[in-house]
Amino acid sequence: MVRWPEEEDRLVALRTTGTPRLLFVEAEGDPPSSGDCLEDWVRVPVDERELRSRVTALVARAERHGRRPEIDGDGLLRFRGRWIDLPPVEHALAAALVDRFGAVVGRESLARAAWPQDRPSRNALDVHMSRLRRRIAPIGLGVRTVRSRGYLLQTRDDDGNGEHWPK
Amino acid sequence: MVRWPEEEDRLVALRTTGTPRLLFVEAEGDPPSSGDCLEDWVRVPVDERELRSRVTALVARAERHGRRPEIDGDGLLRFRGRWIDLPPVEHALAAALVDRFGAVVGRESLARAAWPQDRPSRNALDVHMSRLRRRIAPIGLGVRTVRSRGYLLQTRDDDGNGEHWPK
DNA sequence: ACACCTTGTTCACCGCGGCGAAACAAGGCC
DNA sequence: GGCCTTGTTTCGCCGCGGTGAACAAGGTGT
Numbered sequence: 001m002v003r004w005p006e007e008e009d010r011l012v013a014l015r016t017t018g019t020p021r022l023l024f025v026e027a028e029g030d031p032p033s034s035g036d037c038l039e040d041w042v043r044v045p046v047d048e049r050e051l052r053s054r055v056t057a058l059v060a061r062a063e064r065h066g067r068r069p070e071i072d073g074d075g076l077l078r079f080r081g082r083w084i085d086l087p088p089v090e091h092a093l094a095a096a097l098v099d100r101f102g103a104v105v106g107r108e109s110l111a112r113a114a115w116p117q118d119r120p121s122r123n124a125l126d127v128h129m130s131r132l133r134r135r136i137a138p139i140g141l142g143v144r145t146v147r148s149r150g151y152l153l154q155t156r157d158d159d160g161n162g163e164h165w166p167k
Numbered sequence: 168m169v170r171w172p173e174e175e176d177r178l179v180a181l182r183t184t185g186t187p188r189l190l191f192v193e194a195e196g197d198p199p200s201s202g203d204c205l206e207d208w209v210r211v212p213v214d215e216r217e218l219r220s221r222v223t224a225l226v227a228r229a230e231r232h233g234r235r236p237e238i239d240g241d242g243l244l245r246f247r248g249r250w251i252d253l254p255p256v257e258h259a260l261a262a263a264l265v266d267r268f269g270a271v272v273g274r275e276s277l278a279r280a281a282w283p284q285d286r287p288s289r290n291a292l293d294v295h296m297s298r299l300r301r302r303i304a305p306i307g308l309g310v311r312t313v314r315s316r317g318y319l320l321q322t323r324d325d326d327g328n329g330e331h332w333p334k
Numbered sequence: 335a336c337a338c339c340t341t342g343t344t345c346a347c348c349g350c351g352g353c354g355a356a357a358c359a360a361g362g363c364c
Numbered sequence: 365g366g367c368c369t370t371g372t373t374t375c376g377c378c379g380c381g382g383t384g385a386a387c388a389a390g391g392t393g394t
Contacts, residue, residue, distance in 0.1 A: 031220050035227025037204035043217070050210070053198050060202025074271035075316055083327040085271075085313040087380055124382065126342060131380095133343095138328045145342070147390070254369055290353090291371060297355055298369095314352070314379070 004041070005029060015039070017157045018080040018140045020062045022054060037061050038080075068101050069141055069153070082139040089114050090132045097143070097153035106150040171208070172196060182206070187229040189221060204228050231325060235268045236308055246322075249306040256281050257299045264310065264320035273317040 002011050004023040014021045015036065023041035025031045031041040038061060040054050062080075069079035076083045077094055086094055096105055096113040111125055129151060133143050142156040169178050171190040181188045182203065190208035192198045198208040205228060207221050236246035243250045244261050253261055263272055263280035278292055296318060300310050309323040321327065 030216060033220050033223045033227065035224065035231045037228055037232070041220075043214075047210075049197060053200055053208075056200045057202065060200065061204055064202045064204075072270070074313070074319075076271065076313070085316065087314065089381070121383070123342080123344095123384090127344080127382075129342090130344060148341070256370070288372065290355095290373080293353060294355075294371075296353095300354095312353070 004031065014157075017155075018082065019157050020058045022051075022058060037065065069098050069139075071095050071098055077136065077139070077141075079139050079141055084135060084139055086132075086135065089128050090135065093128060093132055094136070094153075097151065101153055104146050104150045104152045110151065171198065187225045189218075189225060204232055231322075236265050236306075236320070238262050238265055244303065244306070244308075246306050246308055251302055251306055253299075253302065256295050257302065260295060260299055261303070261320075264318065268320055271313050271317045271319045277318065 002014065002021055002023050004011065004025050011021065011023070011032075015034075018038065020038040021040075023031060023039070024046065025041050025043050027044060031043075038058065040058055042050055042054060065081050067080075069077060071091070071094065072078050072083075075091055076085050077091075077098070092114040093110055096110055099105075107125060110129075111120055114120070114125070114128070129143060136142070137156065140156050142154060144152045144154060146152055169181065169188055169190050171178065171192045178188065178190070178199075182201075185205065187205040188207075190198060190206070191213065192208050192210050194211060198210075205225065207225055209217055209221060230247070234247060236244060238244055238258070238261065239250075242258055243252055244258075244265070259281040260277055263277055266272075274292060277296075278287055281287070281292075281295070296310060303309070304323065307323050309321060309326075311319045311321060311326070313319055
């Protein structure tokens with residue numbers, strides 16, 4: 001929910017993270033026209049029925065556009081209409097994390113997923129996780145560390161505590 | 168443009184064909200809530216500015232979403248009203264890419280598409296892709312490399328990450 | 335408190351290989 | 365003869381995977 005045009009900066013933030021948003025356009029202003037499917041607007045004063053209808057439509061679109069990330073048949077990591085390609089090792093790690101999206105995946109499982117036979121050296125896994133972080137950030141995903149337990153994949157606009165992400 | 172709920176049958180027709188549509192919802196009725204990005208609605212009586220805004224937004228979404236390039240009966244590659252002609256090899260490559268627009272096509276598939284019998288040398292494919300890139304750029308298309316997997320055809324105003332194309 | 339260890343993050347660097355493109359040569363079509 | 369298309373060679377960039385090291389942060393023992 002964004003007031004327009006007062007909260008323009010918040011709007012661009014939501015756009016870049018791919019978060020669904022509804023603009024409250026002041027009576028005389030014009031709405032910004034965007035080709036983004038996750039953006040809609042209503043004019044104030046707000047009609048109750050219109051508001052409900054537009055919100056549910058937005059939610060439905062967000063669902064369709066993929067609330068969860070997924071790895072498609074070609075090995076691309078897709079999320080909310082955006083995508084990136086991943087090198088083999090990071091692809092395997094991402095697959096394991098996507099599998100259990102939102103839950104912790106132990107370092108052991110991740111190591112087995114990426115190196116079925118070998119055991120990776122001390123910080124090989126760490127380095128690849130670091131690289132994976134950088135790569136998935138632009139599409140709105142983030143890896144969170146759970147110390148001595150493992151890692152957890154989630155969206156960057158929800159860190160689980162209502163706080164925001166580093167950087 | 169569809170009146171709702173009078174023209175419900177026309178609406179379902181448009182939905183199934185994937186045509187963008189704008190519903191004119193009568194004063195007391197409720198709009199049907201749909202998760203379809205190519206559907207929107209206004210309440211009658213219609214506010215002129217709102218109408219224009221929603222129409223342009225729908226058009227923008229249709230561009231981004233649905234519109235796919237195609238190869239017409241004469242072998243021309245058409246996209247958004249523009250077109251170019253392609254030499255035989257590049258035509259075959261483009262056809263394979265258009266077929267799976269937005270998805271990865273492996274180097275192997277492309278090689279088979281362009282050289283049904285022979286096996287092209289390592290760089291033949293690369294060179295033709297490079298030439299194809301230059302040719303399709305002016306009509307708003309771009310070929311994206313997915314390292315170690317293949318190539319992917321997409322529009323040049325959407326690189327999948329919300330960022331811009333090189334150059 | 336403190337020192338010490340463990341765990342995790344990131345950086346610089348190396349070797350390798352996939353990939354891009356310029357340049358060149360050869361053949362075909364108008 | 366000029367132009368276009370096709371294929372090959374060659375050069376070089378850059379991304380990937382892995383290692384070691386520096387650093388930060390949390391945990392434990394005394």
